[in-house]
Amino acid sequence: MEFNGSISGTFASCLEINQSSKPRVIVIGSGISGISAAHVLNNADFEVVLLESRDRIGGRIHTDYSFGCPVDMGASWLHGVCNENPLAPLIRHLGLALYRTSGDNSVLYDHDLESYMLFDKEGNQVPQQMVIEVGEAFKRILKKTEEVRNENQNDLSVLQAISVVLERHPDLRQEGLAYEVLQWYICRMEAWFAADLDMISLKNWDEENVLTGGHGLMVEGYYPVLNALAKDIDIRLNHRVTRISNEGSKEVVVTVEGGRQFVADAAIVTVPIGVLKAKLIEFEPELPEWKTSAITDLGMGNENKIALRFDNVFWPNVELLGTVAPTSYSCGYFLNLHKATGHPVLVYMAAGRFAYDLENLSEEAAADYAMEQLKKMFPQATQPVQYLVSRWGTDPNSLGCYSYDVVGKPSDIYDRLRAPLGNLFFGGEAVSMENQGSVHGAYSSGVAAAEKCRNLLMEKRGFLDKFRLLSFSDAIFEAAFPLQISRM
Numbered sequence: 001m002e003f004n005g006s007i008s009g010t011f012a013s014c015l016e017i018n019q020s021s022k023p024r025v026i027v028i029g030s031g032i033s034g035i036s037a038a039h040v041l042n043n044a045d046f047e048v049v050l051l052e053s054r055d056r057i058g059g060r061i062h063t064d065y066s067f068g069c070p071v072d073m074g075a076s077w078l079h080g081v082c083n084e085n086p087l088a089p090l091i092r093h094l095g096l097a098l099y100r101t102s103g104d105n106s107v108l109y110d111h112d113l114e115s116y117m118l119f120d121k122e123g124n125q126v127p128q129q130m131v132i133e134v135g136e137a138f139k140r141i142l143k144k145t146e147e148v149r150n151e152n153q154n155d156l157s158v159l160q161a162i163s164v165v166l167e168r169h170p171d172l173r174q175e176g177l178a179y180e181v182l183q184w185y186i187c188r189m190e191a192w193f194a195a196d197l198d199m200i201s202l203k204n205w206d207e208e209n210v211l212t213g214g215h216g217l218m219v220e221g222y223y224p225v226l227n228a229l230a231k232d233i234d235i236r237l238n239h240r241v242t243r244i245s246n247e248g249s250k251e252v253v254v255t256v257e258g259g260r261q262f263v264a265d266a267a268i269v270t271v272p273i274g275v276l277k278a279k280l281i282e283f284e285p286e287l288p289e290w291k292t293s294a295i296t297d298l299g300m301g302n303e304n305k306i307a308l309r310f311d312n313v314f315w316p317n318v319e320l321l322g323t324v325a326p327t328s329y330s331c332g333y334f335l336n337l338h339k340a341t342g343h344p345v346l347v348y349m350a351a352g353r354f355a356y357d358l359e360n361l362s363e364e365a366a367a368d369y370a371m372e373q374l375k376k377m378f379p380q381a382t383q384p385v386q387y388l389v390s391r392w393g394t395d396p397n398s399l400g401c402y403s404y405d406v407v408g409k410p411s412d413i414y415d416r417l418r419a420p421l422g423n424l425f426f427g428g429e430a431v432s433m434e435n436q437g438s439v440h441g442a443y444s445s446g447v448a449a450a451e452k453c454r455n456l457l458m459e460k461r462g463f464l465d466k467f468r469l470l471s472f473s474d475a476i477f478e479a480a481f482p483l484q485i486s487r488m
């Protein structure tokens with residue numbers, strides 16, 4: 001499958017021509033989507049090579065162990081702790097513990113708001129009664145945005161709709177500290193979409209198919225899930241794809257940085273939508289307009305984490321600690337991993353424009369910023385003994401954290417994003433229509449792309465059933481163990 005020279009024949013003597021009769025597939029990107037695609041095809045006895053630009057697998061799943069305990073700097077929740085979650089069989093099989101941070105009926109912005117405390121800028125705790133009342137008011141405001149949606153043929157932003165609602169319903173307006181608490185809820189909603197409210201589509205913000213069962217933190221981190229799926233796959237790290245050619249559609253030729261080429265019967269592209277938007281991979285022939293406009297029209301959000309490890313626990317035993325402020329941009333919050341995992345770690349989380357602005361700071365300055373916020377709440381806070389800072393927005397391997405629906409998004413965008421082009425298939429979280437932006441959505445998109453790819457190649461060879469297709473649902477993970485869910 002691998003060529004060490006140019007396809008034109010200049011280095012023909014270096015060609016390593018593969019005589020294998022198995023169908024050959026190149027998967028690009030070793031996030032959960034690419035790994036699940038490769039896993040499915042590997043199990044179906046295809047010859048698979050997975051090309052990954054980074055020096056590690058996982059993509060936007062990145063469990064860091066340098067604190068001596070697992071800390072997820074990318075995805076950390078399983079959204080939908082239920083048997084319908086496509087990852088449930090594997091998580092059950094591996095015996096991985098989940099710590100639930102929400103009840104069954106949680107909606108988008110309250111997926112981790114079972115136990116939390118808010119503080120004002122002077123470090124005084126906001127009375128819990130006020131927090132609850134403003135939370136209720138926020139729910140009513142969002143409900144009333146439905147009226148605005150129904151009145152307008154054209155899409156608006158959620159922020160515009162909220163302004164209309166507050167204009168019409170003075171009783172829902174908040175003042176003083178309560179106004180700052182409302183901003184904090186807005187900040188929470190922006191964190192779900194990883195984008196500011198003026199960017200989020202009113203038409204689509206609540207269209208996501210949220211699975212039941214609430215939201216659970218992966219106590220041991222997400223990495224074991226990836227590791228299990230990656231077993232026996234031929235993964236080539238430090239292989240950054242620069243060009244994909246399926247001219248003539250007989251074979252796909254994939255070029256990596258340095259000029260090395262790989263050839264196969266088909267390829268599955270699972271790189272983040274941010275990478276496609278930035279045109280970091282050249283396609284030959286060029287992608288058609290209907291595909292490029294879909295790539296342009298989908299939003300890519302940003303979220304960053306600053307993880308701080310301490311040698312003592314000076315904060316209360318709640319799951320989330322938040323600071324309120326006059327704008328959602330300057331509100332903030334920390335996830336308390338100590339409550340969920342027992343390790344003395346707090347994770348500051350920032351989304352949208354603020355997440356990009358944080359990336360302009362050095363890692364030390366970002367950690368100092370998080371400490372400033374913490375000291376407002378707890379003047380006795382000690383310095384962290386270690387810290388980690390993510391930079392998903394400017395990392396050329398991601399260029400953002402996950403996709404979201406921008407205002408005016410065309411309705412067929414996901415169909416166009418995942419539509420194959422001959423023997424070129426598309427996976428990744430952004431092509432998942434119902435569960436975009438999630439790990440389980442990315443997983444399913446990889447499985448779906450692999451199934452399409454497998455069918456095409458089998459049809460071409462005229463024996464659809466010769467190679468067995470195994471996916472997790474029908475494979476070894478049928479064990480009837482329950483999901484291990486805890487609350488401390």
Ligand SMILES: Cc1cc2nc3c(=O)[nH]c(=O)nc-3n(C[C@H](O)[C@H](O)[C@H](O)COP(=O)(O)OP(=O)(O)OC[C@H]3O[C@@H](n4cnc5c(N)ncnc54)[C@H](O)[C@@H]3O)c2cc1C
Nearest residue numbers: 029031032033053059060075076077241401428429438439
């Ligand atoms: C901060 C953050 C928090 C999140 N929180 C959650 C959460 O709690 N729960 C949840 O369900 N989801 C969460 N998500 C979203 C979730 O992580 C993603 O939806 C999912 O992991 C995406 O998987 P993927 O395989 O589609 O893409 P990726 O994981 O990004 O995989 C794509 C791979 O392609 C590689 N690549 C890029 N360019 C090239 C190239 N040119 N050549 C070769 N390889 C290339 C990348 O290095 C990467 O490994 C979060 C994401 C972030 C960033």
